Amino acid sequence: MGQNYKIIIEYDGTNYSGWQIQKNTRETIQQKLEDALTKINKQKVKVIGAGRTDAGVHAAGQTANFFLDVDIPAEKIPLALNSELPADIICKKAEKVSADFHSRYDARGKKYRYRILNSNFNSVFVRNFVYNVHKKLDVKLMQTAAKIFEGCHDFAAFCAAGSSVGSTVRHIYSLNLYAADNGEIWIDVIGNGFLYNMIRILAGTLIETGLKKRTLFELKNVLESCDRNNAGFTAPAQGLTLIEVFYD
Amino acid sequence: MGQNYKIIIEYDGTNYSGWQIQKNTRETIQQKLEDALTKINKQKVKVIGAGRTDAGVHAAGQTANFFLDVDIPAEKIPLALNSELPADIICKKAEKVSADFHSRYDARGKKYRYRILNSNFNSVFVRNFVYNVHKKLDVKLMQTAAKIFEGCHDFAAFCAAGSSVGSTVRHIYSLNLYAADNGEIWIDVIGNGFLYNMIRILAGTLIETGLKKRTLFELKNVLESCDRNNAGFTAPAQGLTLIEVFYD
Numbered sequence: 001m002g003q004n005y006k007i008i009i010e011y012d013g014t015n016y017s018g019w020q021i022q023k024n025t026r027e028t029i030q031q032k033l034e035d036a037l038t039k040i041n042k043q044k045v046k047v048i049g050a051g052r053t054d055a056g057v058h059a060a061g062q063t064a065n066f067f068l069d070v071d072i073p074a075e076k077i078p079l080a081l082n083s084e085l086p087a088d089i090i091c092k093k094a095e096k097v098s099a100d101f102h103s104r105y106d107a108r109g110k111k112y113r114y115r116i117l118n119s120n121f122n123s124v125f126v127r128n129f130v131y132n133v134h135k136k137l138d139v140k141l142m143q144t145a146a147k148i149f150e151g152c153h154d155f156a157a158f159c160a161a162g163s164s165v166g167s168t169v170r171h172i173y174s175l176n177l178y179a180a181d182n183g184e185i186w187i188d189v190i191g192n193g194f195l196y197n198m199i200r201i202l203a204g205t206l207i208e209t210g211l212k213k214r215t216l217f218e219l220k221n222v223l224e225s226c227d228r229n230n231a232g233f234t235a236p237a238q239g240l241t242l243i244e245v246f247y248d
Numbered sequence: 249m250g251q252n253y254k255i256i257i258e259y260d261g262t263n264y265s266g267w268q269i270q271k272n273t274r275e276t277i278q279q280k281l282e283d284a285l286t287k288i289n290k291q292k293v294k295v296i297g298a299g300r301t302d303a304g305v306h307a308a309g310q311t312a313n314f315f316l317d318v319d320i321p322a323e324k325i326p327l328a329l330n331s332e333l334p335a336d337i338i339c340k341k342a343e344k345v346s347a348d349f350h351s352r353y354d355a356r357g358k359k360y361r362y363r364i365l366n367s368n369f370n371s372v373f374v375r376n377f378v379y380n381v382h383k384k385l386d387v388k389l390m391q392t393a394a395k396i397f398e399g400c401h402d403f404a405a406f407c408a409a410g411s412s413v414g415s416t417v418r419h420i421y422s423l424n425l426y427a428a429d430n431g432e433i434w435i436d437v438i439g440n441g442f443l444y445n446m447i448r449i450l451a452g453t454l455i456e457t458g459l460k461k462r463t464l465f466e467l468k469n470v471l472e473s474c475d476r477n478n479a480g481f482t483a484p485a486q487g488l489t490l491i492e493v494f495y496d
């Protein structure tokens with residue numbers, strides 16, 4: 001079975017069809033990692049990711065694990081891997097872990113950030129990593145609204161229609177909004193797990209609140225309705241970044 | 249002659265052969281602006297830029313001016329222009345100016361920033377806008393070194409070989425180094441004008457100082473020698489951004 005390695009990776013998802021390997025494209029993060037690792041290992045390597053980020057979604061701290069037949073010191077893995085990977089995927093750290101470590105099953109929680117650029121004009125420097133909202137957002141209102149979603153709730157209203165997942169109950173440990181000087185607004189979400197498109201629908205709903213298209217009172221009803229039709233739009237993938245995956 | 253307009257533009261220079269229109273490529277910033285403005289004006293427009301940034305160099309506040317035959321309110325120019333420009337060039341601001349305003353001749357100074365990412369690994373989020381130096385730089389030493397170049401000096405040693413410019417005396421009003429939490433080091437230079445590749449050679453020389461390949465004592469001699477061979481390497485274009493152009 002070989003040695004199990006855990007890695008932390010950063011990627012710019014702009015030019016990828018998401019994390020997961022797909023039939024019709026080789027342009028997935030998982031595929032690029034498996035290609036690079038198979039070269040290093042000289043035998044096929046399967047990579048397990050903590051979370052399947054969608055097309056266009058980025059990661060600053062995605063976590064993955066894989067088994068190698070060759071025994072390589074953990075500290076050599078990032079350099080070896082980065083020399084085979086395209087420039088928009090970077091391995092930051094690697095460590096040897098026990099054979100039973102599984103990056104997805106063992107994950108205790110994840111932190112995502114949704115970046116909004118609230119500005120008349122986009123910025124060429126961050127345009128691939130933010131969603132540019134032109135009209136002025138009421139950040140204070142959004143900060144109050146965010147608190148409604150903290151805690152353990154049935155988030156069925158914030159799950160992409162048509163996805164079947166069993167229970168739609170999830171625990172959001174914290175949902176915080178930060179406004180930076182440069183016009184960026186960050187929506188930071190930490191939770192035990194997320195439904196399909198959940199953070200992007202939460203972001204879209206909070207943006208509609210910040211534009212005063214929705215009242216705080218309404219938001220509680222949206223959550224309780226468990227009906228996707230009542231929540232806001234799905235904010236674009238490019239604004240979303242997986243920041244960190246938590247383990248025991 | 250029409251109305252003279254002054255604009256502020258931001259661009260990601262990664263995919264361009266620099267500011268200036270060239271015979272063998274249409275991929276220049278000036279060309280893209282002229283194409284967009286000619287569409288709006290329905291007659292050929294010539295764009296004058298404050299500074300001719302090199303291939304791969306970026307701008308947060310490049311300034312340009314041009315004459316339009318059609319009379320458009322200044323506040324409509326950015327939107328009209330941005331709808332014709334590619335996503336990596338953005339007009340942020342426009343104003344009507346008197347016919348004798350010339351963005352290059354009237355410029356009193358410019359501010360450039362050279363961004364270094366001093367980190368074992370590059371970052372996918374800023375990789376096109378920084379120069380990644382892996383080995384640890386001595387920022388304090390670089391800060392002291394930077395002060396040697398402030399003031400009015402003959403910068404012949406910091407001018408790309410083969411360029412003819414007349415006088416090589418330039419006035420650097422300030423040269424400051426800032427270290428940010430995320431591993432970025434910014435070299436901010438304000439001056440009345442710069443020789444060809446001057447800031448990139450200054451950045452390369454300061455980097456060599458930060459790597460302890462050069463002493464502070466040596467740097468004074470390099471400046472006084474007026475010999476390009478004595479200065480450091482030309483740091484890559486991608487780390488350089490034109491921040492602002494100053495006018496009276």
